[in-house]
Amino acid sequence: MLAVLAALAAGHLVAGVLNPNASPFYAVGNTAIDLTPAPLKDFAVRNFGTNDKLVLLGGMAVVLVLFGAAAGLVSRRRPLPGVALAAALGVVGIVAVLTRPDTDFVDVLAPVASLLVGATVFLWLHNLASRTTEVSEQGMNRRQFMYTSAGVAVGVGVAGVGGQLLADNVDIEGSRSAVGDLVPATRAPAIPAGADFPQLGTPRFITSNRDFYRIDTLLNVPRLRAEDYVLRIHGAVDREVMLRFEDIRRMRLVEQTITMTCVSNEVGGPYVSTSNFIGVPLKDVLAEAGVKPGAEQLFSTSVDGWTCGTPVADVLDRGLLAIGMNGEPLPAEHGFPARMVVPGLYGFVSATKWVVDMEFNKFADKQSYWLKRNWGQKAPIKTQSRIDVPAGLSTVKPGKITVAGIAWAQPRGVAKVEVRADQGEWVTARLATEVNTSTWRMWQVDIELGPGVHTVECRATDKAGYTQTDQRVAPIPDGATGWHSTTFTVQN
Known part of the structure; x- marks a missing residue:
C-alpha cells in the first residue's frame, strides 16, 4: 500500500510541474468518467448530486488501497507478482494520459515517474521485509523496516503536497482580479x-x-x-x-x-x-x-x-x-x-x-x-414547476397553509401556476413579478387544509399555452417531465 501511495505521490509531483491533469489519479479518474456508461452516470448524479466527484475520488482511493494490499499478499514469497501489478497500474496511468484531450505527449512523464517510483519502493520495502536473519537480529530488522516505511510515508506526504502546491501555482485568482x-x-x-x-x-x-x-x-x-x-x-x-x-x-x-x-x-x-x-x-x-x-x-x-x-x-x-x-x-x-x-x-x-x-x-x-x-440533440428546456414549501414530510400548523415555489419555461416565460391538494380542484397561484421570459418565476398560494396528512401538486403553463404534463419521464435524454408533489402533515 505504501508503494501505491508513493507511486501516486510521485506522479502528482511531476504533474504539478508539467500539467496538473497528467496526475495519474486525475487522468485515470477523468478517463473513468468519460468511459462510464450513461445509466451509471445518471445514477451517480441522481443519488450523490454535486458530490458525485468526491464519491468517485473516494472510491478510487479505496480501490487503490485494496489493490496495494492484494499485491502485497500475492508477493509474500517473491516480489515478481507485486512488480507485475505495479507495472499494470502504471500502464493504465500512461494510457490514460496519452488518450486525454487535455494532456500532451510530454505529460506522460508523470505516469512514467509513478510507475518507476512505485516499483522501486515496492522492491525496496519487500527486500527489507523478507530479509531473514538470526533471531537475535530480528528486532533490529523490524525496526529498520518500520523506520524505512515511516520515511516513505513522510515522503509520500511531502511529494503529494508539493505536487498540489505546484498545480495551484497558476494564479487564477490573481488573473481574475487583474x-x-x-x-x-x-x-x-x-x-x-x-x-x-x-x-x-x-x-x-x-x-x-x-x-x-x-x-x-x-x-x-x-x-x-x-x-x-x-x-x-x-x-x-x-x-x-x-x-x-x-x-x-x-x-x-x-x-x-x-x-x-x-x-x-x-x-x-x-x-x-x-x-x-x-x-x-x-x-x-x-x-x-x-x-x-x-x-x-x-x-x-x-x-x-x-x-x-x-x-x-x-x-x-x-x-x-x-x-x-x-x-x-x-x-x-x-x-x-x-x-x-x-x-x-x-x-x-x-x-x-x-x-x-x-x-x-x-x-x-x-x-x-x-x-x-445518446442524449438529446437540441434539448429545449421543458416547462416545469417546483414546490419549495411546505417541505416534504414536514409538520405545519393548522389553518391557512402557504404553498410556494418556482416555475420556469425559458425562453417562453411562465404564464400561470396551479396547485391542488389531495387531487382536488386546481387553484391558480399568485405569480411574482416577472423579470424576463428567460428567468424563473416564483409563485405562492394559500389553501385551507384540515388536520392530517396531505399531498400537494403543482403544474405550470407557459406563455405559448402549453401546460406541463403529469407524465413522469426521466431526465435523460432531454429533460424530466411530471408534476412535482410534496406530502406533509397538518397538526391537530
Whole structure:
C-alpha cells in the first residue's frame, strides 16, 4: 500500500510541474468518467448530486488501497507478482494520459515517474521485509523496516503536497482580479421587489456565485488564466478568427439576467439557478467570422476537451459569450475566463465552460460529448414547476397553509401556476413579478387544509399555452417531465 501511495505521490509531483491533469489519479479518474456508461452516470448524479466527484475520488482511493494490499499478499514469497501489478497500474496511468484531450505527449512523464517510483519502493520495502536473519537480529530488522516505511510515508506526504502546491501555482485568482471591474454598456434591469419572497422559503431571485449549481465532467477545475486565453472560431465561416480575452473585453458588453437549468434535474430538483451574466452577444462575437448559410450547429470545445453542439439559430438569436457573473469575473469553477450561455436550452447543449474553440458545421459532421452517449440533440428546456414549501414530510400548523415555489419555461416565460391538494380542484397561484421570459418565476398560494396528512401538486403553463404534463419521464435524454408533489402533515 505504501508503494501505491508513493507511486501516486510521485506522479502528482511531476504533474504539478508539467500539467496538473497528467496526475495519474486525475487522468485515470477523468478517463473513468468519460468511459462510464450513461445509466451509471445518471445514477451517480441522481443519488450523490454535486458530490458525485468526491464519491468517485473516494472510491478510487479505496480501490487503490485494496489493490496495494492484494499485491502485497500475492508477493509474500517473491516480489515478481507485486512488480507485475505495479507495472499494470502504471500502464493504465500512461494510457490514460496519452488518450486525454487535455494532456500532451510530454505529460506522460508523470505516469512514467509513478510507475518507476512505485516499483522501486515496492522492491525496496519487500527486500527489507523478507530479509531473514538470526533471531537475535530480528528486532533490529523490524525496526529498520518500520523506520524505512515511516520515511516513505513522510515522503509520500511531502511529494503529494508539493505536487498540489505546484498545480495551484497558476494564479487564477490573481488573473481574475487583474480583469478589474466589468462595466456593461447595457445593464440588466434591476430586480423588482416583488420578484421573489425568500421569507416564505423560496430561493432568492439571484443565486449567489457560491450557491449556483455546478455540473460538469471534471475532477479538477481547469486553471486557465485570462492572459493565456485564446478563442478560435472556424469551420463554416467566411474567415477564421482568433480572439484573446482582451479582444472580447473590449467589445460592447451587456448584462443579462438568465436562469440556467441542468438536464440532470429530476422533477422538483435543485439544478436550476439564476445569475446576472456579463458578456458579449454571440452574434456580435461571430460577426467578424461571418457564419455561412447552411451551418446547423456551433460545435464548441472546452479547454479540457469536452464538446457541445448548439443549434446555430439559438446561438445567433440569444447566445452570450459570458466573462462575468453577478458583477465579477466568472469564478474558476463556472468557466473563467469565458463560457457560453444560451437561454432556453439545457446546459449540455448550450453552456460550454472554459470554451476555447467554436466550429460551425452540420450536426452530421461531428457528435458532441453527450450526443455520443445518446442524449438529446437540441434539448429545449421543458416547462416545469417546483414546490419549495411546505417541505416534504414536514409538520405545519393548522389553518391557512402557504404553498410556494418556482416555475420556469425559458425562453417562453411562465404564464400561470396551479396547485391542488389531495387531487382536488386546481387553484391558480399568485405569480411574482416577472423579470424576463428567460428567468424563473416564483409563485405562492394559500389553501385551507384540515388536520392530517396531505399531498400537494403543482403544474405550470407557459406563455405559448402549453401546460406541463403529469407524465413522469426521466431526465435523460432531454429533460424530466411530471408534476412535482410534496406530502406533509397538518397538526391537530
